[in-house]
Amino acid sequence: xxxxxxxxxxxxxxxxxxxxxxxxxxxxxxxxxxxxxxxxxxxxxxxxxxxxxxxxxxxxxxxxxxxxxxxxxxxxxxxxxxxxxxxxxxxxxxxxxxxxxxxxxxxxxxxxxxxxxxxxxxxxxxxxxxxxxxxxxxxxxxxxxxxxxxxxxxxxxxxxxxxxxxxxxxxxxxxxxxxxxxxxxxxxxxxxxxxxxx
Amino acid sequence: xxxxxxxxxxxxxxxxxxxxxxxxxxxxxxxxxxxxxxxxxxxxxxxxxxxxxxxxxxxxxxxxxxxxxxxxxxxxxxxxxxxxxxxxxxxxxxxxxxxxxxxxxxxxxxxxxxxxxxxxxxxxxxxxxxxxxxxxxxxxxxxxxxxxxxxxxxxxxxxxxxxxxxxxxxxxxxxxxxxxxxxxxxxxxxxxxxxxxxxxxxxxxxxxxxxxxxxxxxxxxxxxxxxxxxxxxxxxxxxxxxxxxxxxxxxxxxxxxxxxxxxxxxxxxxxxxxxxxxxxxxxxxxxxxxxxxxxxxxxxxxxxxxxxxxxxxxxxxxxxxxxxxxxxxxxxxxxxxxxxxxxxxxxxxxxxxxxxxxxxxxxxxxxxxxxxxxxxxxxxxxxxxxxxxxxxxxxxxxxxxxxxxxxxxxxxxxxxxxxxxxxxxxxxxxxxxxxxxxxxxxxxxxxxxxxxxxxxxxxxxxxxxxxxxxxxxxxxxxxxxxxxxxxxxxxxxxxxxxxxxxxxxxxxxxxxxxxxxxxxxxxxxxxxxxxxxxxxxxxx
Numbered sequence: 249x250x251x252x253x254x255x256x257x258x259x260x261x262x263x264x265x266x267x268x269x270x271x272x273x274x275x276x277x278x279x280x281x282x283x284x285x286x287x288x289x290x291x292x293x294x295x296x297x298x299x300x301x302x303x304x305x306x307x308x309x310x311x312x313x314x315x316x317x318x319x320x321x322x323x324x325x326x327x328x329x330x331x332x333x334x335x336x337x338x339x340x341x342x343x344x345x346x347x348x349x350x351x352x353x354x355x356x357x358x359x360x361x362x363x364x365x366x367x368x369x370x371x372x373x374x375x376x377x378x379x380x381x382x383x384x385x386x387x388x389x390x391x392x393x394x395x396x397x398x399x400x401x402x403x404x405x406x407x408x409x410x411x412x413x414x415x416x417x418x419x420x421x422x423x424x425x426x427x428x429x430x431x432x433x434x435x436x437x438x439x440x441x442x443x444x445x446x
Numbered sequence: 447x448x449x450x451x452x453x454x455x456x457x458x459x460x461x462x463x464x465x466x467x468x469x470x471x472x473x474x475x476x477x478x479x480x481x482x483x484x485x486x487x488x489x490x491x492x493x494x495x496x497x498x499x500x501x502x503x504x505x506x507x508x509x510x511x512x513x514x515x516x517x518x519x520x521x522x523x524x525x526x527x528x529x530x531x532x533x534x535x536x537x538x539x540x541x542x543x544x545x546x547x548x549x550x551x552x553x554x555x556x557x558x559x560x561x562x563x564x565x566x567x568x569x570x571x572x573x574x575x576x577x578x579x580x581x582x583x584x585x586x587x588x589x590x591x592x593x594x595x596x597x598x599x600x601x602x603x604x605x606x607x608x609x610x611x612x613x614x615x616x617x618x619x620x621x622x623x624x625x626x627x628x629x630x631x632x633x634x635x636x637x638x639x640x641x642x643x644x645x646x647x648x649x650x651x652x653x654x655x656x657x658x659x660x661x662x663x664x665x666x667x668x669x670x671x672x673x674x675x676x677x678x679x680x681x682x683x684x685x686x687x688x689x690x691x692x693x694x695x696x697x698x699x700x701x702x703x704x705x706x707x708x709x710x711x712x713x714x715x716x717x718x719x720x721x722x723x724x725x726x727x728x729x730x731x732x733x734x735x736x737x738x739x740x741x742x743x744x745x746x747x748x749x750x751x752x753x754x755x756x757x758x759x760x761x762x763x764x765x766x767x768x769x770x771x772x773x774x775x776x777x778x779x780x781x782x783x784x785x786x787x788x789x790x791x792x793x794x795x796x797x798x799x800x801x802x803x804x805x806x807x808x809x810x811x812x813x814x815x816x817x818x819x820x821x822x823x824x825x826x827x828x829x830x831x832x833x834x835x836x837x838x839x840x841x842x843x844x845x846x847x848x849x850x851x852x853x854x855x856x857x858x859x860x861x862x863x864x865x866x867x868x869x870x871x872x873x874x875x876x877x878x879x880x881x882x883x884x885x886x887x888x889x890x891x892x893x894x895x896x897x898x899x900x901x902x903x904x905x906x907x908x909x910x911x912x913x914x915x916x917x918x919x920x921x922x923x924x925x926x927x928x929x930x931x932x933x934x935x936x937x938x939x940x941x942x943x944x945x946x947x948x949x950x951x952x953x954x955x956x957x958x959x960x961x962x963x964x965x966x967x968x969x970x971x972x973x974x975x976x977x978x979x980x981x982x983x984x985x986x
Contacts, residue, residue: 278618282620315691316770323781343783
């Protein structure tokens with residue numbers, strides 16, 4: 249991590265559809281941020297958006313106090329999207345060199361879901377983006393539910409937080425659910441880490 | 447000292463626990479629900495034997511809290527902004543009775559209406575009732591202000607209103623906790639007629655309240671929450687309230703803000719504080735999340751000779767939630783961002799979950815209603831409000847909690863027969879029962895469909911107080927038992943269900959159809975609540 253006197257910040261948008269594990273991604277980053285003794289603000293969207301609607305979480309990390317709970321337009325460093333179409337909804341929040349890490353698999357609960365090729369192409373045309381078949385990668389490791397951790401693993405290269413702290417955070421968050429769940433999530437995080445290519 | 451990652455709602459809950467409350471009451475409502483949920487789940491709250499109940503509605507929640515305060519203990523009542531309308535009667539009168547044990551009412555506003563019917567600003571209620579209002583700008587201040595709020599509540603014998611907004615309620619940050627305090631002992635009010643608002647007594651209490659106003663203003667001037675942050679460029683001064691401060695400062699992280707700022711998070715504001723500030727600058731900008739309350743007071747009818755910028759002159763938008771970019775624009779800053787649009791970017795509106803019982807209820811109702819002209823179905827607030835959207839297009843109203851039954855009665859009285867009401871089990875308990883009594887008293891030709899999923903689903907699966915009692919409550923209101931029907935909303939019973947609807951729609955009096963099937967995403971919670979209920983039943 250950068251020198252403490254220098255400003256360090258990461259603004260992360262986590263997006264997807266209600267029930268896709270967006271809150272879990274945010275919680276893992278949250279525990280890791282606490283261990284790293286950094287300031288953070290994380291804002292969630294609740295309410296009607298839980299019912300199959302789009303969901304986003306703004307996660308802000310800095311070594312200086314953070315004012316706004318919301319990330320300003322043009323300031324986000326990373327979009328982690330568990331769903332490809334949802335990644336595109338927030339691209340104007342990205343800064344010039346910002347990254348998009350998106351799941352390849354659509355959550356198709358609307359009748360006018362666009363042509364997938366168009367969605368993938370639009371993501372690929374962004375300056376820094378990766379489309380990952382996170383569902384398949386997670387399935388290979390034994391739990392398709394953990395696609396979110398694959399994506400977090402990919403993004404781990406960009407967070408400015410030590411990788412080990414993310415693993416620790418998974419232990420803290422999923423510890424209550426047993427060793428097996430912890431292991432699968434850590435394996436997924438590991439696998440995601442390998443999938444990052446600049 | 448302990449530091450925890452807490453949402454604004456959770457910070458308020460943890461502070462209430464640490465400040466030694468004895469009881470908290472609420473009706474679930476986004477974005478306030480997590481306050482009470484946090485206390486219900488807290489081990490520390492269990493050890494301190496704190497009562498944390500869902501109430502039938504916000505009115506009963508505030509009234510129960512007044513009872514706790516009467517008995518000398520600290521208490522909190524929580525609701526969303528529109529819930530404060532429901533609780534307005536006890537809320538307004540609690541200002542007159544005053545408090546004995548410390549009492550804070552938390553109202554969570556929802557500017558931009560993320561999950562609400564309006565974006566009313568609860569600070570109006572504080573001014574209306576003439577009690578102190580606290581409007582924290584971040585999670586730590588929310589935590590600290592609960593402690594302070596209980597202290598001034600007891601110091602001045604007044605209820606205190608805390609106003610937060612969605613963004614603070616649902617955003618998490620590190621919060622440093624204080625040492626927990628012991629709860630108060632049971633202690634009667636010094637005057638046992640303090641809470642008796644007979645006119646002669648109420649007049650005295652009211653005059654006491656008026657007399658407290660100067661103290662409230664002195665408090666807000668001296669507590670340190672409202673503060674002047676001075677700067678050299680006096681061509682403009684900025685008055686900024688609550689969370690709006692964060693959006694302003696976001697734009698000045700790497701540079702000093704050149705103008706003086708008066709930061710407001712506590713009301714009533716001291717006039718002197720405002721006057722001194724305004725006199726020191728050439729022009730004023732007022733930035734408020736919500737309604738332009740301070741701004742309107744500054745402008746008045748006559749103005750005061752200085753230009754005031756804000757939501758009323760178009761410097762800021764008149765409606766909706768603020769954000770850092772809106773503030774950047776107000777100061778004429780450029781911020782770099784792309785303006786990509788994708789014509790194929792379909793919206794993803796919320797919808798009923800796959801397997802939701804409401805789907806089958808609406809499918810059956812739609813078929814039964816085919817015999818009649820369109821526009822006869824009044825509905826209410828809950829997941830089933832999504833029945834207004836395609837593919838159902840089943841309902842024609844959603845106004846406030848309980849209004850489906852009374853609006854259907856009104857429509858029927860006006861000649862729209864049959865008129866139908868669709869209401870959830872918890873909304874029925876909240877404010878539907880009284881409307882049902884109205885219908886029964888006149889045998890109005892209204893068919894009421896209670897979609898009973900045995901839980902408060904919309905807000906995340908809280909306990910519905912109707913569980914196991916709905917039929918007896920309805921019959922207790924006096925409904926003719928021949929016109930109380932219970933159906934199982936499933937595809938396989940579709941035909942029978944349509945017939946039951948048709949029969950009751952044809953009946954020229956009040957009928958109730960309960961469509962009962964558990965919420966598909968809250969099965970575990972419902973099981974737990976049923977077990978709880980069995981334990982309560984055994985104590986009867």
